Amino acid sequence: MSDLIISVFRNQAAAFAAGEQLAALQQAAGTEPEDIVVVSRNSAGRIAINQSIDLSTGAPLGGGGWGVLIGLMFLDGRDPRSESQGLAAQLVAAGLDRTFLADVVESLMKGGAAVGMRVRLLGKERVMAKLDSLQGSPRIHWTRLDARTEEALTDMIGQIPQAALGRPRELPAD
Template sequence: MSDLIVIVYRSLDAAFVAGENLAALQQEAGTEPEDIVVITGNGKDRVSVNQSIDLATGSPLGGGRWGTLIGMLFLDRRSPEASEGGLAARLYDAGLDPKFLKDVARSLDKGGAAVGMRVRMLGADRVVDRVKGLKPSPKVLRTRLSPEAEEALYDMQDQIPGQALAQLQAGGDF
């Protein structure tokens, strides 16, 4: 089991400082790299995912899989119910908590930034304790992922490239 944690700040600078602190915490704990991403929002409809990359390879640190998923949490503000359709419904069907999905999707409605990460070996409580010690105090959103939910999220992500390619080949926009 693991946790998805999203830490919301009104300040971009505070979010980037928190991301750096969490990366340092991972190194101190000697755990395997997990994706830590900073998501920025302009308060309207633009969301950007800022992910650490390995300068030698150009690849995201930690593989990029969870960073991409965390970025997707911010894209669909609709109610995450199965009957609604869309990305929020697919994340809900995969096993994510609907309140968590709704809170994350709307957390940057007034702008600001958030730090998101998946936590396994490091421990969610250590992460939360580290960021609560930083100023300004953030809003922390978190949800527990069952092994079944993690598997469903992996499956969902594995389908994305194929769906995008099919849409482009059909003459649609991606």
């Protein structure tokens, strides 16, 4: 089981600073890196997904899958009804809390940004305490992922093309 924490800021600078603080918290704790993603919405309403990367390899920290999945949550602003075929409905069908998803999507205003992270080893309390201490008055959303939901979401991540995850591809041998 793990926790999904998304903290929404009014501006991108505060969200990127928060992402850096969370990465530093992970490094100081010596835990396995988790995906940290900053999702921003510009003044025209376009969404951008920015993940923390390992500077030595160029690959996303934590593998990239959870970061991409968190970013995808913001792309479908429709009401996640079970009879719908949209991305939001698929996330709810996988077990993500409908109210959590709707609140997260609605809270990201134009010009704002959100920091998202799946938390396992670092602990929800440490992450929440760090976010509460940051400037910018973040609006924090949190949900618990049970084993079934984690498995279903992991299956969804498995369907994301490798190129979208930003992982280096192996070249075929000559």
